[in-house]
Amino acid sequence: MLDGKGDVTVTLRRLHFTCPTCELDVGLKALSAIDLLAADVFQASFINTQGRPATVRVHTLWVSLILVVAALAGFPAHPRLMRWGVTASGFRRAM
Numbered sequence: 001m002l003d004g005k006g007d008v009t010v011t012l013r014r015l016h017f018t019c020p021t022c023e024l025d026v027g028l029k030a031l032s033a034i035d036l037l038a039a040d041v042f043q044a045s046f047i048n049t050q051g052r053p054a055t056v057r058v059h060t061l062w063v064s065l066i067l068v069v070a071a072l073a074g075f076p077a078h079p080r081l082m083r084w085g086v087t088a089s090g091f092r093r094a095m
Contacts, residue, residue, distance in 0.1 A: 008058055010066050012073065015044070017058065024056060028073035035067075036080070042066045 006019025017024040026046055032053075033045040042063040048054040058066065071078040 008060050008062065008066075010062070010069050012069060015058070015066065015070070017056075026056070028070045031070060031074055034070045034075060034078065036063055039063070042070075044070065 006017055006022075009016040009018075013028055015024075015026045015028060026044065031044045031046050033043075035043050037043050037057065040059050040061055040063055042058045042060070043055060044058075045053060045055045060066070067078075067080060071081045075081070
């Protein structure tokens with residue numbers, strides 16, 4: 001499990017996380033599920049390089065942006081996009 005403070009980079013194709021002790025690079029089209037768990041928590045599931053299911057949680061204030069980019073890449077009919085619910089419940093309280 002990756003755990004630690006680091007940098008998150010999101011592009012139209014990838015989610016990349018780096019910290020001094022670990023690194024994660026996931027293609028957005030490889031994701032099997034995405035969601036916002038909290039105002040600052042994005043969760044994604046995918047099949048890792050060993051062929052096993054994996055889940056990653058990214059804690060950042062940029063979760064809404066990450067969700068939109070990931071949804072556009074692989075989940076264009078994601079319920080949060082369809083109803084403009086791209087912020088997690090409690091988002092305004094967390095700001």
